[in-house]
Structure formats: C-alpha cells, structure tokens
Amino acid sequence: IHPQIEDLITNIDDLESALKPIIKTALSATTSKLPLLDKAKLYVLATYAIESILFSYIRLNGVHAKSHPVFQELTRVKEYFNKIKTAETAGVGSKNKLDKDAAGRFIK
Numbered sequence: 001i002h003p004q005i006e007d008l009i010t011n012i013d014d015l016e017s018a019l020k021p022i023i024k025t026a027l028s029a030t031t032s033k034l035p036l037l038d039k040a041k042l043y044v045l046a047t048y049a050i051e052s053i054l055f056s057y058i059r060l061n062g063v064h065a066k067s068h069p070v071f072q073e074l075t076r077v078k079e080y081f082n083k084i085k086t087a088e089t090a091g092v093g094s095k096n097k098l099d100k101d102a103a104g105r106f107i108k
Contacts, residue, residue: 044080
C-alpha cells in the first residue's frame with residue numbers, strides 16, 4: 001500500500017503544479033477572457049472537481065455516498081455537461097448551415 005500512497009502524493013503534486021496558473025488567479029479573471037461556451041465549460045468542470053472531491057471524502061469516511069446530497073449535486077452537474085455538449089453540437093450544425101446560405105447568396 002505504501003507505493004500506492006507515494007504515487008498518490010506524486011500525482012497530487014503534479015496536479016497542483018498543473019493547476020497553479022488557474023488557482024493563483026481569480027476564476028472570474030480567468031473566465032472574463034473566454035468565449036461564453038468555454039466559460040460554461042470551465043465553471044462546470046470546476047464545480048464537478050469540487051463535488052467529486054467531496055464525494056470521495058464522504059466515501060472514504062464510510063458514509064453511503066449515493067444517498068448523500070453530494071451525489072445528487074454530481075448528477076445535476078453531469079446534466080450541465082450534457083447541456084454544454086448539446087449546445088456545442090447545435091452550434092456546429094447551425095454554423096455550417098449559415099455558411100452554406102451565405103455562400104449561396106454570395107454566388108447569386
């Protein structure tokens with residue numbers, strides 16, 4: 001079990017260094033430069049990360065986590081992932097259609 005704990009510590013250190021640019025600035029400052037869809041993704045990912053950590057903590061303490069409100073919150077956040085995916089695919093399809101219409105008008 002000791003090698004796994006050491007791996008965990010190494011992974012946490014790597015994660016901390018990877019997240020340092022995001023952590024050291026306010027989330028609102030980071031998102032102010034992003035397009036709307038990317039902003040939504042970042043907020044949902046941050047929320048999911050926090051809720052996942054809470055869920056793991058609850059499970060590690062022996063609580064039946066699926067009956068805990070944190071699990072319901074994780075489920076709600078997953079629904080936002082689906083909404084973002086739907087918005088992305090809808091945006092791609094409508095963008096292609098608009099480009100075809102514009103090309104048709106330009107050719108006439």
